[in-house]
Amino acid sequence: MYNYLDRCPGIYCGRSLLENGSWSSCGVCPRGSRVNASFACMPCRDELSTYSWLYLGFMTMLPLMMHCFFIDMDAKDRKFSRKQLILTASAFVEVALAAILATLFMEPLWELRLFACEVRKLTDWYTLFYNPNPNYETAYHCTQEAVYPLQTIVLVYYFLCLLNMFIIRPVISSMLDVRGKAPMYSALYFLPLLTLIHGTCCGLIYYSFPYLSIAMSMVANAIHYSLKLDQTQKALLLSSVWDVKNVVIISVHWLLLAFGISSLNYHYALLCLVPFPSLFYILTVRFTDPGEFREIESRI
Template sequence: MPVAGYKLHLIFRLIILYSFAIPASSYVMELGPVNKLVRCPGLYCGRELFSNGSWSNCGACPRGYRTNASSACIKCNDSPKFYDWLYLGFMALLAFVLHWFFIDTTSKRRSFCKEVLVLHFSALFEVITAAVLTLLMTDPMGSLAVQSCQTEKLSDWYTLLHNPKPNYDKTLHCTQEAVYPLYTMVFIFYALCVVLMLVVRPWLAHFLPKHGRMSIYAALYFFPTLAVIHAVFGGLIYYSFPYIVIILSVISNAAHFAYKLDQSMRFLIVSTVTDIRNVVIILGHWLLHAYGIIAITELKDPVFHSALIALVPLPAVFYILTARFTDPNKLHAD
C-alpha cells in the first residue's frame, strides 16, 4: 500500500474511533448528578429532583414514583382502571375459592352442616377483612381510594430484567415497582389473610371436629405457593386472568358433574336443583364465569356485553344434554 494511502486509511480509522469515543465517555459522565435534566439509559432508570434544582444520579425511582419519557421520577397520582380493580378482585377471589375448596375437601361431607358453614363464613370474613385492611394500608393511608401508576406494557411487571448496562461496563440497577401498588398489594393481602386465619381459625377449631384444623394446614401451604406464583408470573396473570377464570370455571363445572355416578340427564338435573350444596357450587361457577366475561369485555359496550352474561349457564346445560353420549358403559370395542 502506498504511504499516502496508508496515512489516509489511518486518519479515517482515527476519526471513526474518536467519533464513537466522545459520546461514550460523555454518556458515562451524564449518569451522575446534573444541573439540567438528561435522559438516562434503559426503560426504568430515572432522576430525582433536588430542592436546589439539580437532578440526582440515574437509578431506581422511589416507591410510589415512576420515570417519564424524560427520565424524571414523577409521583404516581393515577387511579386504578376498571381492569386493575378486576385484577385485584381476581387475586382476592383466588384466595377465597381455595379456602372454600379445601374446607369442603377436608370436611369429607356430601352436604352442608353447621361446622362446615362456620368455616366457610370464617374464610369469607378473613378474606373481606384482609382486602379492606390492604386498601386502608395503601397510599393514601386510611382511605379506600388508591393512587397508582398506570400499567402500560408487560415489561412494567419485570423491571428486574431491564437493568441497562451502559458501555457494556457495570449494570445500572433500576429495579422498581413500575405498576405501583398492584404488585405489593397482593403480597400484603396474602400476609393479612394468613395472620387473620391464624387469629380466628384456631379459636374456632376448639369447637369443631378435626377437619376444621386440616383446612388451616392446607391454607399454610397454598398461600406461600400463591405468593411465589405472583412473584414470578404476576405480569402474565395480569394480562391473562380473564381467560384463566373462564377456562377454569368451565373445567371445574365439568369435573363437578363428572364425579356423579349417575350420568343420566334426569339425575343431573334433579340433583342440581334439589341439593343445596350442588346449587351453591353451580351458582359459584356461574358467578366466576360471569366475572371472566366482564373482565374480558370490561363492559365497554354495556348493552351488548351485559347480554353475554346470559351465556353463563351454557357450559352446565351443554354437559347435561351431552352426558349420555359420553357414558363409558355405552362404548363397545369392535
C-alpha cells in the same frame, strides 16, 4: 420543567428531585413513583383502572376459592354441615378483612382507594430484567415497582390472609367447638404457592386472568358434574335444581364465568352464555358416560 434533564439509560431509570431543588443522578425511582417521558421520577397519582380493580378482585378470590375447596374436601358430606358452614364463613371473614387492610395500608393511607401508576406494557412487571449497562461499563440498578401498587398489595394481602387465619380460625374453632386442622394445613401450602406464582407470573396473570377465570369455571364445572354417581340427564338436572349444595357450587362456577366474561369488555350479551357449560354437560352426558358405552357393547 423537565425539558433540561439529560436522558437516562434504559426505560426505567430516572432522576429524583432532591430537597435542595436539584436533580439526582440517574437511578432507581423511589417506591410509589415512576419515570416519565422526561426521565423525571413522578409520584403515582393515577386512579386505578377498572381492569386493574378486576385483576385485584381475581387475586383476592383465589385464596377464598382454595379455602372453600379444601374445607369441602375435609367435610366429605353430600350436604352442607355445620362445621363446613362455620369454617367457610371464617375463611370469608379472613380474606375480606385482609383485602380491606391491604387497601388501607397502601397510598393514600387509611382510605379505601388506591393511587397507582398506569400499566403500559408487560415489561412494566419485570423491571429486574431491564437494568441498563451502557457500553458494558457501568450497570444501573433501576429495578422498581413500575406498576405500583399491583405487585406489593397482593403480597401484603396474602401475608394478611395467613395472619388472619392464625388469629381468627382458632378463636372461632374453639368458641363454636369446630375442628378443622386439615384446611389450615392446606393453607400453609397453597398461600406460599400463590405468593410464588404471583412473584414470578404476575404480569402474565394480569393480561390473562379473564381467560383463566373462564377456563377455571368450565373445568371446575365439568369436574363437579363428573363426580356424580348417577350420570343420567334427569338425575343431574334435578340435583342442579333441588340440591342446595349443588346449587351453591354451580352458582359459584357461574359467577366466576360471568366475572371472566365481564373482564374481557367485549359484549355483555355474552353473559347469557353463563349457564351453557352446565347445560352442555347435562345434554351430552349420554354420549360421554363410559357406562353408556358398556351397555351398548353388551347388547352387541
